[in-house]
Amino acid sequence: YPIGGVVFDSDPETTGREVRDYHKTIKGRMDDGGRYHALDPDVFYWAHATFWYGNIRCAEAFGPPITEAEKRQLFEESRTWYSRYGVSMRPVPDTYEDFLAYWDHMCRYELRDHAAVRTVLDITKLPPPPWMPSWTPRWLWRIQAAQGQKMFMWITTGLYDAPVREMMGLSWSERDEKLFRLFGKAVNLGMKLVPRRYRRHPRARDADDRLTGRVATDAPVLETPARNLPSGVERGKPIHYCPVHASRRANLPWQSNDVND
Incomplete structure (x- = not known):
């Protein structure tokens, strides 16, 4: 939710700094003894790249169709988005073509399989x-x-680049590719049945409502429902997103009753 707010909030720079600061204590050592920190500019930009480029990959897979001009526009907007975190712009490619070369290089030569990756991909371990x-x-x-x-x-495998599938040992056949394309077309058709308003992420929809007057421009931003937050002692740790929820008008049709403490 707050990452979307770096794009859509009325004060995106403040939201950007908040998101950046969630990462201050995420650091340690890799298996080979090397140190890592989530605020290393190269690491932080790669995470950002997966967020903004994921929009393009999902549009290509599930629709609606996206043009080359729109891809370049999204790249330029992603540079503005990233600048709001207040992290070094050094790793940011200058052009969309440069970004594609950067993405390919990362997938082929930099990414590594890791226990943390496998944990995220195994939803059977979740409560x-x-x-x-x-x-x-x-x-x-x-x-x-x-x-x-x-x-x-x-x-997930269908959305991965081929070098990532190979690196992780994930099989993907021509039949899988054909079925994936059919699945994407079905998703696109299904989304057309959903009212346009509800195709939007809640944080983006909240921004739309401010522009149209449905919600007051100075109303508190729509934070994440409590169901998205860790429970117990984990909730107080700075590595987790844990904002203080500001109450909203109860009659908003998308507002969950499940709010933060």
Whole structure:
């Protein structure tokens, strides 16, 4: 949610600095003994690259279609977006063509398989989501998670570049590619049935509402629902996004009753 706010909030620079500062304590040593820090400009820009370029990859896979001119426009806007974090602009490519070369180089030569990657990709290890009834048997959740894992990994693999699939040992056949394209067309058709307003991410929709007068321009931003936050002692750690929720008008149709403490 706050990363989207770096694009859509009325004061995006402040939001950008907040997001940047969530990363101050994310540091340590790699398996080979080398040090890492989340605010290393090369590391931070790569994370940003996956966010903005993910828009293009998803549009290519699931629609609506995106033109080359729109891709270049998104790249230029991504430079402005990144500048709002207040992190060095040194790693940022100058042109869209430069970015594509950078992306290819990262996928082919820099990315590495890692236990952290495998953990993120294995949703079967997650506990039942908070919206599930407390009486739901664990065995039933494990079955649901296992089935969801198959689809999750298939979609994720389809969005990966070929060098990343190879590096991680993920198979992808011509049949998979054909089915993935058909799946993308089905998603695009399905989204056309959804009202335009609800195709938007809540943070972007909140910005639209400020511009149209549906919500007061000085109203608190729409923060993430509490269901997205860690529980227990984890919630207070600075590595997690944990804003103080500001209440919004109760009659907003998209506002969740599940709010932050």
